[in-house]
Amino acid sequence: MVNAAIDNQSPEHVVIIGGGFGGLYAAQALGRASVQVTLIDKRNFHLFQPLLYQVATGGLSPGDIASPLRAVLKRQKNTQVLMGEVIDINPQDRLIKLQDGNTIEYDTLIVATGVSHHYFGNDQWAEKAPGLKTIEDALEMRRRILSAFEVAEKEADSDQRRAWLTFVIVGGGPTGVELAGALAELAHSTLKQDFRHIDTAETKIILLEGMDRVLPPYPPQLSAEAQAELEHLGVQVQTKTLVTNIDEDQVTIKSGDRTEQITAKTILWAAGMKASPIGEVMAKVTEATCDRAGRVIVNPDLTVPGHTNIFVIGDLANFPHQYDDGKPLPGVAPVAMQEGQYVANLIQKRLKGETLPQFHYTDYGSLAVIGRNAAVVNLGFVKFSGFLAWLTWIFVHIFFLIEFDNKIIVMVQWAWGYFTRNRGTRLITNPEE
Amino acid sequence: MVNAAIDNQSPEHVVIIGGGFGGLYAAQALGRASVQVTLIDKRNFHLFQPLLYQVATGGLSPGDIASPLRAVLKRQKNTQVLMGEVIDINPQDRLIKLQDGNTIEYDTLIVATGVSHHYFGNDQWAEKAPGLKTIEDALEMRRRILSAFEVAEKEADSDQRRAWLTFVIVGGGPTGVELAGALAELAHSTLKQDFRHIDTAETKIILLEGMDRVLPPYPPQLSAEAQAELEHLGVQVQTKTLVTNIDEDQVTIKSGDRTEQITAKTILWAAGMKASPIGEVMAKVTEATCDRAGRVIVNPDLTVPGHTNIFVIGDLANFPHQYDDGKPLPGVAPVAMQEGQYVANLIQKRLKGETLPQFHYTDYGSLAVIGRNAAVVNLGFVKFSGFLAWLTWIFVHIFFLIEFDNKIIVMVQWAWGYFTRNRGTRLITNPEE
Numbered sequence: 001m002v003n004a005a006i007d008n009q010s011p012e013h014v015v016i017i018g019g020g021f022g023g024l025y026a027a028q029a030l031g032r033a034s035v036q037v038t039l040i041d042k043r044n045f046h047l048f049q050p051l052l053y054q055v056a057t058g059g060l061s062p063g064d065i066a067s068p069l070r071a072v073l074k075r076q077k078n079t080q081v082l083m084g085e086v087i088d089i090n091p092q093d094r095l096i097k098l099q100d101g102n103t104i105e106y107d108t109l110i111v112a113t114g115v116s117h118h119y120f121g122n123d124q125w126a127e128k129a130p131g132l133k134t135i136e137d138a139l140e141m142r143r144r145i146l147s148a149f150e151v152a153e154k155e156a157d158s159d160q161r162r163a164w165l166t167f168v169i170v171g172g173g174p175t176g177v178e179l180a181g182a183l184a185e186l187a188h189s190t191l192k193q194d195f196r197h198i199d200t201a202e203t204k205i206i207l208l209e210g211m212d213r214v215l216p217p218y219p220p221q222l223s224a225e226a227q228a229e230l231e232h233l234g235v236q237v238q239t240k241t242l243v244t245n246i247d248e249d250q251v252t253i254k255s256g257d258r259t260e261q262i263t264a265k266t267i268l269w270a271a272g273m274k275a276s277p278i279g280e281v282m283a284k285v286t287e288a289t290c291d292r293a294g295r296v297i298v299n300p301d302l303t304v305p306g307h308t309n310i311f312v313i314g315d316l317a318n319f320p321h322q323y324d325d326g327k328p329l330p331g332v333a334p335v336a337m338q339e340g341q342y343v344a345n346l347i348q349k350r351l352k353g354e355t356l357p358q359f360h361y362t363d364y365g366s367l368a369v370i371g372r373n374a375a376v377v378n379l380g381f382v383k384f385s386g387f388l389a390w391l392t393w394i395f396v397h398i399f400f401l402i403e404f405d406n407k408i409i410v411m412v413q414w415a416w417g418y419f420t421r422n423r424g425t426r427l428i429t430n431p432e433e
Numbered sequence: 434m435v436n437a438a439i440d441n442q443s444p445e446h447v448v449i450i451g452g453g454f455g456g457l458y459a460a461q462a463l464g465r466a467s468v469q470v471t472l473i474d475k476r477n478f479h480l481f482q483p484l485l486y487q488v489a490t491g492g493l494s495p496g497d498i499a500s501p502l503r504a505v506l507k508r509q510k511n512t513q514v515l516m517g518e519v520i521d522i523n524p525q526d527r528l529i530k531l532q533d534g535n536t537i538e539y540d541t542l543i544v545a546t547g548v549s550h551h552y553f554g555n556d557q558w559a560e561k562a563p564g565l566k567t568i569e570d571a572l573e574m575r576r577r578i579l580s581a582f583e584v585a586e587k588e589a590d591s592d593q594r595r596a597w598l599t600f601v602i603v604g605g606g607p608t609g610v611e612l613a614g615a616l617a618e619l620a621h622s623t624l625k626q627d628f629r630h631i632d633t634a635e636t637k638i639i640l641l642e643g644m645d646r647v648l649p650p651y652p653p654q655l656s657a658e659a660q661a662e663l664e665h666l667g668v669q670v671q672t673k674t675l676v677t678n679i680d681e682d683q684v685t686i687k688s689g690d691r692t693e694q695i696t697a698k699t700i701l702w703a704a705g706m707k708a709s710p711i712g713e714v715m716a717k718v719t720e721a722t723c724d725r726a727g728r729v730i731v732n733p734d735l736t737v738p739g740h741t742n743i744f745v746i747g748d749l750a751n752f753p754h755q756y757d758d759g760k761p762l763p764g765v766a767p768v769a770m771q772e773g774q775y776v777a778n779l780i781q782k783r784l785k786g787e788t789l790p791q792f793h794y795t796d797y798g799s800l801a802v803i804g805r806n807a808a809v810v811n812l813g814f815v816k817f818s819g820f821l822a823w824l825t826w827i828f829v830h831i832f833f834l835i836e837f838d839n840k841i842i843v844m845v846q847w848a849w850g851y852f853t854r855n856r857g858t859r860l861i862t863n864p865e866e
Contacts, residue, residue, distance in 0.1 A: 044583060044861045061494035063858030070627035071855065080629040083583040083861075102587060135862050146477060150516040154535060194503035196513040405849050405857045412845055416838050422504065424838045425496030428477045428516075429568050430863070 015106035022112035022314030022336035029344030037079040056141035057182035058426030118274035129267040166264035171271030172209025181371035184233040300358035313339035448539035455545035455747030455769035462777030470512040489574035490615040491859030551707035562700040599697035604704030605642025614804035617666040658818040733791035746772035
């Protein structure tokens with residue numbers, strides 16, 4: 001068993017699984033509480049996922065959007081960080097089990113392991129159309145995108161060349177929209193002078209969305225503006241379009257009754273969402289019910305039914321109590337942050353014998369960027385798009401980067417990139433064998 | 434065959450294999466020449482290898498020390514870049530063959546594919562003691578170094594914990610010295626507050642060198658100062674020590690008649706050097722002789738014996754004509770840069786029917802960094818160490834970074850790191866399966 005004792009004065013041991021927005025904000029909010037905190041993550045860093053698409057398109061380095069968890073929490077003397085993968089939970093004995101055989105006792109458990117993408121039962125598509133959840137995913141996308149141009153440059157056959165210069169992005173949510181915008185800029189501006197035998201301006205970028213508009217959770221007016229901006233950048237947007245098959249170099253799509261084939265060498269996946277494996281464990285060892293995506297349906301105070309000392313927060317939680325129609329809170333960073341802070345607060349109240357009203361998410365708005373100078377912002381009371389939205393987007397994203405050195409580096413990269421249209425980290429690493 | 438024609442006005446086609454210091458400086462020096470230039474590299478970027486140890490120790494990101502070759506050369510309208518691996522050369526037909534099946538015709542060929550590390554006939558050591566030549570090597574070293582601390586933190590057995598906190602670096606040349614200094618800073622300063630169950634100040638860093646002093650090519654006084662600086666940082670330096678075996682967790686060393694075992698979980702290789710595979714091809718298809726490391730012994734004008742239109746430059750070349758004792762020029766960046774520029778100059782002179790005197794390397798000095806605030810500098814007429822040497826080292830390294838945005842980012846990272854002792858990019862990526 002891993003020794004959890006850091007400070008013998010505070011016997012209450014809070015274990016947090018997952019160092020994403022939910023887990024990290026909970027850990028930070030417990031920094032001055034009279035509890036001992038153990039934060040466990042598979043990785044040794046917190047990842048700022050909203051900027052992962054920038055790594056995939058060569059605008060930022062992995063180090064720019066990741067912060068070592070130990071560095072973030074090193075001054076919190078009541079907190080330890082453990083790198084490890086949790087494979088089982090035993091609520092009776094208040095124990096969790098790690099992949100490496102270690103076990104850890106807890107008094108209170110916060111589960112914040114998030115979600116990953118999935119392929120609606122077509123897992124064989126994963127190899128052909130990689131998704132974007134981890135640093136490794138982003139580097140793999142970057143490798144495929146940049147390699148496609150390299151191969152096209154050497155390709156003599158014009159059909160083949162066209163296939164290498166066609167990119168299909170599946171999913172018109174924020175990730176798909178941001179990816180499409182960045183890819184369009186890469187092809188149409190950054191790489192313009194880089195090749196001698198191909199014209200990267202001929203690159204075709206197709207964004208597919210199943211619903212009737214991109215950014216479905218946003219107000220229709222912003223969706224329309226986002227689509228207009230994308231088309232202005234040269235992205236071909238196809239809504240009400242479903243992917244029915246992905247084959248070697250071929251995407252089959254269905255739009256109403258019409259079936260069509262798109263020939264493309266590079267297909268990027270920005271759709272689907274599935275709970276991390278711990279969701280299944282939770283369903284097995286507690287009385288929790290999971291939704292279709294495997295997310296745990298939580299109580300109004302974010303506990304798991306039947307277990308007042310186990311919380312689920314962030315993307316892994318389905319919180320259906322805020323809206324009258326039972327729609328769960330969206331899987332975005334601000335929800336996870338607020339849930340983390342709420343749970344940390346509740347734990348401290350309970351130690352004093354007090355309680356808290358149920359969790360309530362305060363929606364400060366949502367935003368998505370479409371490319372250089374363009375974004376859409378929805379603050380509820382005001383919606384806007386264009387350059388001002390873009391500045392807002394930049395400001396918010398730099399502000400929420402965890403470490404101060406990341407803020408500086410990303411600011412410098414963006415300022416530089418803005419004037420030069422350069423994307424300096426377009427390296428092809430980990431080449432295929 | 435790949436279409437080499439960019440500009441039909443200048444029929445002379447110069448093909449450069451390798452985008453390191455030699456190849457890239459040759460290409461840049463041919464930018465305004467009336468020739469067509471094709472630069473071929475396996476990778477799509479130029480790598481600033483002297484700073485690779487910073488990536489391995491979490492101080493810089495890969496993108497900070499690499500520049501896309503196409504970006505560097507995009508304004509040179511007579512130049513094309515091809516990503517590909519050259520596997521054969523046919524001097525009779527003036528053809529080179531790529532791994533992907535393409536062939537390319539040349540009039541003049543510049544071979545600059547460099548060297549990689551090797552294990553003196555003990556290739557089985559490679560997996561246990563990785564070397565440092567590529568971005569992937571550096572990320573693998575970073576993974577091993579950071580993971581060792583993570584495992585030690587969870588380890589209950591004190592002998593095992595000590596093995597995880599022992600690092601052996603084989604080779605006391607510039608790479609070994611810089612790696613040892615950076616590792617000492619990481620363990621003794623950066624990570625000091627990060628762990629709860631281990632004291633990273635107890636980390637043991639052992640630097641092994643076969644010769645009688647570190648930095649053997651430098652004047653003895655600087656070697657002594659470098660060793661003193663390393664010991665001040667807590668590195669244990671063992672000279673006149675050979676590695677005779679590397680086993681699971683165990684390095685066997687021989688010092689005079691004494692044989693000893695060091696138990697260490699992390700062993701890093703900074704010794705040995707072997708020509709890239711193209712050296713062997715050259716020996717087969719030309720009349721060239723190779724030295725024991727496989728480097729091609731070149732003529733005084735850097736051509737290959739028997740072939741006035743084939744040059745070998747950089748680390749792959751053995752140039753024995755400058756010193757009376759026949760000692761070849763050292764395998765360092767300034768030699769490669771000057772050779773590249775000389776060959777570019779000679780090619781242009783020849784086109785005008787002129788000649789050039791034989792190549793002569795101008796040695797502006799050498800330098801190595803030992804850690805924060807300390808370095809050694811040898812400018813020939815003056816040798817110095819300490820803080821001023823460190824500033825010189827920083828200035829030179831930023832100055833020679835190829836792209837301006839890299840210069841800015843690295844400067845910001847270093848300025849920030851200097852005041853905070855932080856190493857922000859200490860991410861464990863590509864975890865072992």
